[in-house]
Amino acid sequence: MNIVKSLAGLVLLSAALPALADECNLTINGNDAMQFDQQELSVPASCKEVTLTLNHTGNLDKRVMGHNWVLSETAHMQPIATAGINAGADNDYLDTSDERIIAHTDLIGGGESSTITFSTEGMTAGGDYSYFCSFPGHIGVMKGKFVITE
Numbered sequence: 001m002n003i004v005k006s007l008a009g010l011v012l013l014s015a016a017l018p019a020l021a022d023e024c025n026l027t028i029n030g031n032d033a034m035q036f037d038q039q040e041l042s043v044p045a046s047c048k049e050v051t052l053t054l055n056h057t058g059n060l061d062k063r064v065m066g067h068n069w070v071l072s073e074t075a076h077m078q079p080i081a082t083a084g085i086n087a088g089a090d091n092d093y094l095d096t097s098d099e100r101i102i103a104h105t106d107l108i109g110g111g112e113s114s115t116i117t118f119s120t121e122g123m124t125a126g127g128d129y130s131y132f133c134s135f136p137g138h139i140g141v142m143k144g145k146f147v148i149t150e
C-alpha cells in the first residue's frame with residue numbers, strides 16, 4: 001500500500017515538474033499582513049497566454065483582508081483602484097467593466113486561491129505594467145511591476 005502510494009506520488013511529482021518550469025505560469029501569495037510575496041513578476045514575450053494563481057496564505061476573511069490581483073498599465077493603477085473603492089464591497093472593490101483592466105483575479109480571503117488565464121495580446125515587451133490589490137487601502141503596499149521580457 002505504501003509502495004503504491006509512493007509510486008503514485010512520484011508520478012504526480014514528475015507530472016507537476018514541467019508545469020512548475022513553465023515560464024508562462026505565475027504564482028503570487030498574499031497574506032494577513034497586507035503583503036504580496038513578490039514585488040515583480042515577469043514573463044517572456046513568447047507567452048501568448050499567462051496563467052496566474054493568487055493564493056491567500058492568511059486566515060482573515062475577505063471582508064477584512066481581501067486580496068485580488070489586478071493588472072493594468074502603471075498609469076491606470078490608481079484610477080482603477082479609486083473606481084474599485086466606489087464600486088464597493090458588493091462588487092469586490094473592482095469595476096470589472098473598466099476596459100483599462102488587462103486582467104484580474106477574484107477577491108479572495110484567507111485559505112482561498114484564484115487562478116486566471118489571460119491573453120497578452122496588445123501588451124508589449126518593455127511596456128510599463130503593474131499589478132495591485134484593489135481592496136481599499138491595499139494598493140499602497142500591495143503592488144508590483146509586471147515585466148514582459150524580450
Ligand SMILES: [Cu+2]
Pocket residue numbers: 030034065066067068133134135138142
Ligand atoms: Cu489586498
